[in-house]
Amino acid sequence: MAEVMVVTSGKGGVGKTTSTAALGAALAQAGQNVAVVDFDVGLRNLDLVMGAERRVVYDLINVANGEARLSQALIRDRRIDTLHLLPASQTRDKDALTEEGVKRVIDELRERFDWVICDSPAGIERGAQLAMRYADLAVVIANPEVSSVRDSDRIIGLLDAKTMRAENGETMEKHLLLTRYDAQRAGRGEMLSVEDVLEILSIPLLGIIPESEEVLRASNVGSPVTLNNAQSAPARAYMDAAKRLCGEDVPMIIPSHKKGLLDRLFARRAA
């Protein structure tokens, strides 16, 4: 049975698209059949981060409105056979997407893939609500920063109210992915710690992605960070998170780029 997972945050720029690409690639690298779906109609970027921007022909809206078949719109990744992208439309209005259309597309994706990962647009409006509507579980992305944590709290409220699962009286599984984390600054009391954010949001932790230059390097060349440099700290953190999604019990450590004593010390303390 396929898992439909929404990657959401409320706030923009915290790493939804980066995380969608990285988790999607990590799951596909582990042999899972994965589709990543861009719901950011009008401001699509998942294609660019995945390096598929010149291969887009049909998009989510075309499929939802019956103007193209799903197989025509899906773009298969050139690096990993089991990774597919369903891009968003860049020219259409976000109102072109209907709830029924989205349901049809998600139902069809469910039959063909092990994982369907929906990259939500920022905000709490229609686009974000459609991205989470048919999800079985949610990954809430937050930075250790006040505005991001507040918006994540709001999104958690929406996940518990506006999704199909919530409306059917089922529980919506939610996981926190803390991105751009700097264990040393948190250790010095300059940044909210993992414990602080967990205590405030009170949802289980999926992973901690350290702040890293590798993320920009990977998006510059259009490659998910787990593919671009699998040995890098953020890549290892995303791969651990992907393993946890598959039910593996992976100890929660913050991978670090340096192997210095101080790094290890701070990483232990913060984890």
Next chain:
Amino acid sequence: MNIFSLFGRKTTAPVARERLQILLSHERTTNCNADLIALLQKEVLAALAKHIDVDPSKVQIKMERREDVSLLEIDVEIPTPKADRKPASQPAKVTVRTTRRAGQAA
């Protein structure tokens, strides 16, 4: 910067944490109440409409949070039937007041 300012420097993360905790405890109840009030407005109107002809804009629902209890105020304005109306009479007003303990689930 000298050694004293280094040690005397206040950490900011605890401030962030405290501000968030206060803000979110407030926002969680108001967001929740907004949904509840919209729902009550709809259901009270539906119940009233079965028996009396009321103007939807004349049904006011307010919730006020106080220290120990929350006050739910339902204000319904019912027009007096034309036949019995005396020259200077005001429309009849029904006010229902109910209280609930703070902290009780909305």
